[in-house]
Amino acid sequence: MSAPDTFREFLRSRDLPVTEQRMRVATLLFSTHKHVSVEEILERLQADRVEIGKATVYRTLDLLVDSGLVREHDFGEGFKRYEYLAGPADHEHLICESCNKLIEFTSVEIEDLKRELARAHNFQPRFHRVEVYGLCEDCGVGAVEQGSPADRLPKAAFSRGGGRRQT
């Protein structure tokens, strides 16, 4: 079943109306695997001449997260980002604390772990979030040897988290 259909079915299962705005936010997310912010969703939809308000975007995102089709993330920017999850065994994130680059990876271990948890704690997993923070290959200590050191950050053992709130 396609993602929009799954969302429609979710809404029906809750006796909630399938509205134009809800489907617009949903299909926008389903059409990309990027991590989009509320502001970006609003801009893109309004660029497409869709009449929609910020409150509706927030309200729809709550529903999408509840449906399990979308995952919420806080990458420390001061606002949340949302991303479409194609399946339960989707990707995870590596976040570089120096340049804020995002690397995605998949891991079978995580699914094994969830099975194991279900058994050991009698827990029914619905979705998860795995985030690893550290230094990417361009910013790590090994990087200096193969590039010009000057264009990089100090890469101290304790590097400042970078990019926290744009003010």
Next chain:
Amino acid sequence: MSAPDTFREFLRSRDLPVTEQRMRVATLLFSTHKHVSVEEILERLQADRVEIGKATVYRTLDLLVDSGLVREHDFGEGFKRYEYLAGPADHEHLICESCNKLIEFTSVEIEDLKRELARAHNFQPRFHRVEVYGLCEDCGVGAVEQGSPADRLPKAAFSRGGGRRQT
């Protein structure tokens, strides 16, 4: 080395003064493995007659997170919680979407995974966060058979995230 000492060393490595307030916030966190909010930190310190302002708590928490001794969490309450991390291979969280219970677990798989990532992506992990959302044994579908069903939530296939903001 004790946690307070590690924090002192961290401050010195950055040429930052070791102040009374900073050490108070730090030792409060080090003395418990609970997930505390800024408000709670403030209340507990002020109950102990410590003169400290909210801004200083926020500023100190940033330092503690940077030092790697403390981890920040967003459990969807509308504010952040902070927790002391005794070692790099610390615990992870299961979060029940129905009753908001928090279950902690440890996993060797996670450490294996981090090693594997370091190799595959040339990434230097510093800390991580693993959160699994779902239904705990008291709220899951199997629970009905062994307890009085009336005191529990509807446990629909799609349960509402519960406890999002207290307003």
Next chain:
DNA sequence: GTGGCTGCAAATTCTTTGCACTATG
């Protein structure tokens, strides 16, 4: 037709910032 949704703007809440004063090294 009706109950729930929508958009707008105001309200709320967490977090950050500016500044005069104080304390650390």
Next chain:
DNA sequence: CATAGTGCAAAGAATTTGCAGCCAC
């Protein structure tokens, strides 16, 4: 003693809420 930290209160920002009109069912 100089530099950086602190507390307070005000500012800043993301998210939520109230309500009149509108739309899915």
